[in-house]
Each structure stands twice: as structure tokens, then as C-alpha cells.
Amino acid sequence: MPQASFSSKEFADPELCKGLLRTLRDELDGPLRFMEVCGSHTVAIFRSGLRSLLPEGITHLSGPGCPVCVTHDSEIAAFLALAEKDNVTIATFGDLMRVPGPKGMSLKQAKAQGARVQVVYSPLDALALARQEPERHVVFLGVGFETTAPGVAATIQTAAAQKLENFSVLCCHKLVPPALEALLQTSAASQQEVGAASQGGIDAFLLPGHVSTILGVQPYAFIAQQYHTPAVVAGFDPADILQALLLLVRMRKQGKAEVLNQYSRAVQDNGNPRARAVMDAVFSTVDAPWRGIGLLPGSGLAIRPEYAAFDAMQRFSLTLAPTPEPKGCKCGAVLQGLLTPPQCPLFGKACTPANPVGPCMVSTEGSCAAYFAYGNL
Amino acid sequence: MSDNYILLDYGSGGKSAQRLVSQVFVRHFANPVLETLDDAALLHMNGPIAMSTDGYTVDPIEFPGGDIGCLAVNGTVNDVAMLGAVPKYLSCGFIIEEGLPMDVLERIVASMGNAAKKAGVLIVTGDTKVVPKGAADKLFITTTGIGEVQRTPAPSGHNAKPGDAVLLSGSMGDHGLTIMALREGLPLEMETRSDCAPLNHMVAALMQAIPQVHTLRDPTRGGLATTLNEIAGQSGVAIEVEESQVPVNPGVAAGCAVLGLDPLYLANEGKLICIVPQEFAEQALATMRSFPEGAGAVQVGTVLEPGKGLQQGQVALRTPMGGRRLLGMLEGEQLPRIC
Structure with a gap:
């Protein structure tokens, strides 16, 4: 869908990004699994090549951020x-x-x-x-x-x-916020089940810049307050995303959980x-x-x-009739950050962008489609 | 012509059809082979022959930098030239929607005549059909071209070898973005124009200077990314492209940012990809740069042995900040009817 763009050359500057990557690497003090919940973030992270440069220990998860993908x-x-x-x-x-x-x-x-x-x-x-x-x-x-x-x-x-x-x-x-709440509940439950600190859980959220231009920051407060999970509203250029990751790493280091706004050039707090x-x-x-x-x-x-x-x-007197989920499709687990797309048995075989089985492969902004198109290099 | 609009009569084969042929087509395509007006053109050719055909349905039919007429000539001329051949003759088939203004048809046919002259080819045979209003959209043109192959084996998408340099003759996305912006009525901050141009003269010089050219392809529909994927697949190699080296005009870059498009997937109508052994790269670039249509020629990538991080048939993009990702094929249509 067409979106107004606050993209700017400065925030894509390769030298700035390389510097931020170095700082991020230096300051990272343990594994961090962050989830973005916006199709534009998914694409930006893959397209810029950022994914291949993230320091070891930072895991990128793509949540239910593509509106087409989550259409039932x-x-x-x-x-x-x-x-x-x-x-x-x-x-x-x-x-x-x-x-x-x-x-x-x-x-x-x-x-x-x-x-x-x-x-x-x-x-x-x-x-x-x-x-x-x-x-x-x-x-x-x-x-x-x-x-x-x-x-x-x-x-x-x-x-x-x-x-x-x-x-x-x-x-x-x-x-978006009710979906985040559902994800946090699942994440907490799965962590209890598995018993590991960081297996299938979400340590931090990269919050969607476009949605936040409307919502502001307050509707996300529960993420920090009830679930003690740090979150940052971020823009879409590589330096935006890196800056946001740095803020997340620093909050975690200080044992703080807050909702911060990195994308202040487009998002007002209210x-x-x-x-x-x-x-x-x-x-x-x-x-x-x-x-x-x-x-x-x-x-x-x-x-x-x-x-x-x-x-x-x-x-037109329409009702939504219940429909079964496609057989073998792991999109639910992918959207919740429990599996990465290549871990789904259908990925790249029965399910491709030309012949999508599940929602994440349908839209170019879906996480499976992004993995397929941009690879896991 | 006496009528202001094309009528169904003009496709009847009768007198009005004859008038259209002689007063419009023969006048603008003027050459002795066509002027015999026999049932077929009599041609004399030497050696192996390259042949290509293409249908043109672009909407709108006139746009900054060209029109459906010059596109129909240059597109086919370029396809024939990509075999390292010298294009000689074109045929053309017109499907005209009833009611097309006569002056529009004249302009398009004149543009075809000029393009043929510029490319040095003769339009030697043709056909005209008029269909009822609504059965076609204004004007569709199909051209077929033949040319003489200069060297065998001819350059081919199957010939790219690990270690080869991937060269590009100029900026990407000009045609695709121009058409997209026009069709959708999207106001752009900066003007863009189609790059529609014949490439055969530049190809002839390349073939002359560097017989070792492995591959020539023009990245039309699907753009650079799709064409490189085709080559990687056909040749059983991998290719890596340096994103910062790919030339994109500022107007195209700005338009792509607004529309969420990727210039590497947009159509080009006057650019080519040339793959040569790395030691001939500089010479090939110098040859291309001596032509206006190759003034912006640069090396954008390298052909790799598959298996080192990339599989056979894959194309990777090295991004400006040093990241690496796949540059995949276009899935379905990015925009309909651009050429």
C-alpha cells in the first residue's frame, strides 16, 4: 500500500550505518531477539542488507506486520x-x-x-x-x-x-496493539513451557513507524509496564533501525523497559x-x-x-464463515516468532510467492516472502 | 488522408485500405523493397540469421522520450542485436482500434520511419487490421526483425563464465518509471523520460573491438534483476552486483521512493548488459562510452562460481553499507503493459 515517506538520504548513509553497527556490536551484552511488526520494516531490514550485518546474538523476528498477510x-x-x-x-x-x-x-x-x-x-x-x-x-x-x-x-x-x-x-x-498483547502472552507462555530465557521468546519490539504516526507512543505503554519488554518506535531507513536497536540494547543493559520514540521526525508522542x-x-x-x-x-x-x-x-448480508487453516502451514508460529520461515516444511517447496500456501508468503511484505526473495545470506 | 479517424473500411483490403498503405505506411517507411508492394519482400542475406519478434501494447502510446512506434522498431532491433547480429529488415503488423485519430497514426508511423532510419534497418513488409471500437486499445504493433550474425558462437545468455565482468551501458528504470508515472497520473518532482534507443551501432562496435564478448542482453521487462537471474540460470553461474555502482537517474530514484518501486526491476528500452572476461572490461566500457547511448557505461558486478555462498542461478546484491542479499526474480507483474 502506498505510504508517505519520511525516508531521507542521511539515514541511509553507509558510513553512518557502519558506525552504528560498530557501536551496536560493542555495546551488545547478550543475545537479543527483537521482533518488528510492520511489513515496511521487514522489507527495509532485508533490502538494505542489514540482516546480513547484524551482530551475532541479535535475532530478527518478523511479526504480524503485513496487513495483507493477516487478512483472514x-x-x-x-x-x-x-x-x-x-x-x-x-x-x-x-x-x-x-x-x-x-x-x-x-x-x-x-x-x-x-x-x-x-x-x-x-x-x-x-x-x-x-x-x-x-x-x-x-x-x-x-x-x-x-x-x-x-x-x-x-x-x-x-x-x-x-x-x-x-x-x-x-x-x-x-x-496493532491488541496483536502485540497477544504475542506477549504467547511469548510468556512459551518461555514458561520451554523454561529457557530466550528460546522462542521476544526480548524487545521494534514498533511500526507509520502506525505510530496515528497512535503516538502511549498505546504501547503496556508492553513496558505489564510485560517489562523494551520497545522503540522506529523509522524505515537503515540508520533508523540501527539507532532503535541500540536504544533497545541500552535499555536492556540498564535493566529498564520503556517505550521510546526514535522516529520523532515523523511520529509525535501523542x-x-x-x-x-x-x-x-x-x-x-x-x-x-x-x-x-x-x-x-x-x-x-x-x-x-x-x-x-x-x-x-x-x-449484502455477508457473514464470515469459519475456514480451516491450510494443512502443514506454520504461518501462525512464524508470525509469533516461534519459527523462522525456512523451518516450515512447506517453505520454498509447496509454498512459494508464485503459489503461496500461507499468508506470510502472499504479500511482498510478508516474512516468508521476504526470506524467499532476499535470502538468508 | 481524407478521414480524420480510422474507420473499419481501412482494414477491408479495398480502396481505402490501399490509400492508407500508400499514403501513410509506404510514404514514411520509404524503401525500394517495400515499394514493390508484392505479397512478400524479396531479401538478400549472408550467413547465419538472427530473428526476433515482439508485440507492443504500451499504454499510453505516446510518452516523454518516445512512442509505441519507435519502441516497436528499437525493441526488435535491439533483440536481434543482442546476438551480436547486424539487424537488416523488419516486418510490422498493425492492429488499429476503429476511431483512432488519423494524425495520431501518422505521428506513430513517422516515428517508426525515423527510428528505422536511425537504426539503419528497412521496414520491408507489413499488415494492417482495423478492429471495432473496444476490441483493442488504440493501437497494437508487432514487429519481426532479422539480422546477419557476425560471429559464431554468437553471444548468448548461456555463455557467462565465473570471473567475467558484468557491464551496464547506462542508467536503470527510465522507461518503466516514465510509463508508470504517466499511466497512474502521478505527479513527479523531477521529469523523467523513456530511454528508448537503438543499440545496434554500439553492439557492432563492441563485437568489432572485443570478439570475446560472452553475453549481451537488453534488460527490458523485469529489469536488470530479472535479466541477470535469467543469465545466471542459463549459464549455471552466480552473479554478484554492487548496488552503489548501478546508475539510477535522480528523477527515477525519487519516483521509485514515492511509489515504492525498485529501479532494478523496472523496464529499460535502450540499455544493455554486456558480460566479458574481466581483462576486457575496460576496453568494452571505453567502446560503449564512445556512443551517446552508452555514455554512462559502468561495471556493476561479477560472475561467480556457484557454491561459494550462492547457488547456481542466484544473483546477490552487495548493498551500500556492505550487506548482502538475494536479488530475486520479479513475481508476477510490477506494472502491466509497459512495452
Whole structure:
């Protein structure tokens, strides 16, 4: 999905990065397993070659940070059911096109078979489409975390103000903090089970820069307070990530657990209250299914009754039918940092980007897809 | 032409079709072989022949730096040239959507005529079909080219050897990003233009100067990354590329940052990859740099023996800060219909 970029040349400077790597190596005082929960971080860490340079002892885990990857089979099934309807045009971000549903069917295949599926760059483009085609009903697929949800909420408000009757949103938005909480609970449980300090557990979090522009820092406070795990909101250039890792190492050394903001050039500590207000006005919090993880309490958004006219679930009387997880797929364990992608028996064999079995292989930002594309050199 | 728009009549084979052929195509492609207007072109060729065909469906059909016409000529000329051959003759097939403005068709055909002249090839035979509105998008062109192979074995994707230098004739991603930005209506801070150009003159000089050229390929769709993966696979070798050495124009780099694209996967229409034994690298670079289309030529990588950290068919990228990662193949489409 397109994101505003605060990328800057200074933060990609090779000499700066080499210096930070040296400091990191010097200050590291024991193994550190950190997890990022943002597809852009996954890609940045692999693409920059940073992964191959991390000091021995630092383990990079890719969590459930790709919104496409965590979109549940049952939600994809609903997208496909809508695409099959006469007079419905599906408007979607491009990265959902390839995601396979329960029977291996994707929006791309549905389009080839005659469904009207239009790739858009913003929910407002979907609104424009609805105005251009008054005889068709345009459904925007609302997928994404707190970064994209405010824009979709504002679009629904605009549609309401314009009394648009042929537009609705299939709302599958998900929230990051509840997923982090679920991960920390699993991590704590697995550590107790295994009895080892750092086997399958998460020592620290690299928090998502884009999501945090909306949330700010406060919603993550529980990570430090309840789970005594250090966390840093980080930008996406190599020096951002290295600086954040250094902050994590230093906190751990000092026995401190706090939530710090490395990405202050884009993230304000209180986030974007206006965007959150719009989101709250249109959406309410619900339990939501995450692919590979399952139902997480309070982790999704649904359209409030005031805006029911724009809720595709209601307009088309859709329900999310339970679907089984793909056989042999270890995405759940990968998303929780319990396994690395190459440890899954399907990885690179039955499951490849051309023929993905599990969610982590589907999107280019998924952790399995990143391992596959950029290698483990 | 009397009509302002292409009508279905123009594909009928009757008088209006004849007028279109003589007043548009023959006029702009002017050469004695075509002008006989027999059922086939009579050609005289020497030695082994290289042949290539390609369909062009780019949207939009006119863009900064070129149009579908010069693309259809240069694209096929370049494919033939990549065998170290001298391209001689082209055929062209037009599928025109009813209602295409006549002046647009004239511009495109004139552009093809100019491109052929620049490349030194003759367009000797062709065909025109007009399809009802909606059955095609404005204009599709298919060209086939043949050329004389200068040396056997000809340069090939199967010939890259460990120790060879991987050379690039210039900047990456100009064509792909220009088309993408235009199509999506994305305003870019800096102007970009397609690099659409014939490469056959530069190839002829390379073949003359360095008979030891192992591989020539033009990184069109899928870009540098995809083409290098193909070569590594065909030759059973590994390749390592130094990211900081790959030239990317500032406008393309800025556009890629905004759109989340990687210039190494974007199409090029006037660049080539040349793989030569390392001892001939400097000479090959000097030869390329003596042509405007090769002014930015640089060595970007090395061919490696597989097994030392990289498997056969793999391409690795050394990043500016010294990291190393795979540079894989493009999965599916990055953008549709760019050439």
C-alpha cells in the first residue's frame, strides 16, 4: 500500500550505518531477539542488507506486520463472494489481488473470469469511481492497520455527507496493539513451557513507524509496564533501525523497559488525535480473526450503526464463515516468532510467492516472502 | 488522408485500405523493397540469421522520450542485436482500434520511419487490421526483425563464465518509471523520460573491438534483476552486483521512493548488459562510452562460481553499507503493459 515517506538520504548513509553497527556490536551484552511488526520494516531490514550485518546474538523476528498477510481466509472469501455479484465493482489496494482464498481463488482470478475489480491508490479513488458509475455499486475493501483506517473513515464520512448510495466499505481493518498483547502472552507462555530465557521468546519490539504516526507512543505503554519488554518506535531507513536497536540494547543493559520514540521526525508522542477522532466516529472495536493466529479480542474495527448504509457486510448480508487453516502451514508460529520461515516444511517447496500456501508468503511484505526473495545470506 | 479517424473500411483490403498503405505506411517507411508492394519482400542475406519478434501494447502510446512506434522498431532491433547480429529488415503488423485519430497514426508511423532510419534497418513488409471500437486499445504493433550474425558462437545468455565482468551501458528504470508515472497520473518532482534507443551501432562496435564478448542482453521487462537471474540460470553461474555502482537517474530514484518501486526491476528500452572476461572490461566500457547511448557505461558486478555462498542461478546484491542479499526474480507483474 502506498505510504508517505519520511525516508531521507542521511539515514541511509553507509558510513553512518557502519558506525552504528560498530557501536551496536560493542555495546551488545547478550543475545537479543527483537521482533518488528510492520511489513515496511521487514522489507527495509532485508533490502538494505542489514540482516546480513547484524551482530551475532541479535535475532530478527518478523511479526504480524503485513496487513495483507493477516487478512483472514474468511474475509478473502467475503471479498470473492462480493466480486461475483452482478453490478458490483470491487475497489482495492493492489496488494490484495493475489491473495488466495479458501479454494485457491484470488481477486486476480475473479477479474480474469469477468468480475469488475479496480486497483486504487486511495479510498477516495473508490469514491470517485462510485460517482462515475452510478449504475454500479462500488465496494472498497478496507484492509490495513491504524495507518489506513482513518483515511477510510474519512471517506465514509464524505460519502455520507454527499449522500452517495452506491458506495460501501467491507471493513476488515485491524489494530496493532491488541496483536502485540497477544504475542506477549504467547511469548510468556512459551518461555514458561520451554523454561529457557530466550528460546522462542521476544526480548524487545521494534514498533511500526507509520502506525505510530496515528497512535503516538502511549498505546504501547503496556508492553513496558505489564510485560517489562523494551520497545522503540522506529523509522524505515537503515540508520533508523540501527539507532532503535541500540536504544533497545541500552535499555536492556540498564535493566529498564520503556517505550521510546526514535522516529520523532515523523511520529509525535501523542500521534494524530484528529485522525483517531475520525476513526472513532466511524468505527467501533470488535473481535477479529487474524490469519495464522486466530480470533483476537478487540483487535478489529467495524462500521458503527450510524454509518450502516456504508457497511458492505450489512448491505449484502455477508457473514464470515469459519475456514480451516491450510494443512502443514506454520504461518501462525512464524508470525509469533516461534519459527523462522525456512523451518516450515512447506517453505520454498509447496509454498512459494508464485503459489503461496500461507499468508506470510502472499504479500511482498510478508516474512516468508521476504526470506524467499532476499535470502538468508 | 481524407478521414480524420480510422474507420473499419481501412482494414477491408479495398480502396481505402490501399490509400492508407500508400499514403501513410509506404510514404514514411520509404524503401525500394517495400515499394514493390508484392505479397512478400524479396531479401538478400549472408550467413547465419538472427530473428526476433515482439508485440507492443504500451499504454499510453505516446510518452516523454518516445512512442509505441519507435519502441516497436528499437525493441526488435535491439533483440536481434543482442546476438551480436547486424539487424537488416523488419516486418510490422498493425492492429488499429476503429476511431483512432488519423494524425495520431501518422505521428506513430513517422516515428517508426525515423527510428528505422536511425537504426539503419528497412521496414520491408507489413499488415494492417482495423478492429471495432473496444476490441483493442488504440493501437497494437508487432514487429519481426532479422539480422546477419557476425560471429559464431554468437553471444548468448548461456555463455557467462565465473570471473567475467558484468557491464551496464547506462542508467536503470527510465522507461518503466516514465510509463508508470504517466499511466497512474502521478505527479513527479523531477521529469523523467523513456530511454528508448537503438543499440545496434554500439553492439557492432563492441563485437568489432572485443570478439570475446560472452553475453549481451537488453534488460527490458523485469529489469536488470530479472535479466541477470535469467543469465545466471542459463549459464549455471552466480552473479554478484554492487548496488552503489548501478546508475539510477535522480528523477527515477525519487519516483521509485514515492511509489515504492525498485529501479532494478523496472523496464529499460535502450540499455544493455554486456558480460566479458574481466581483462576486457575496460576496453568494452571505453567502446560503449564512445556512443551517446552508452555514455554512462559502468561495471556493476561479477560472475561467480556457484557454491561459494550462492547457488547456481542466484544473483546477490552487495548493498551500500556492505550487506548482502538475494536479488530475486520479479513475481508476477510490477506494472502491466509497459512495452
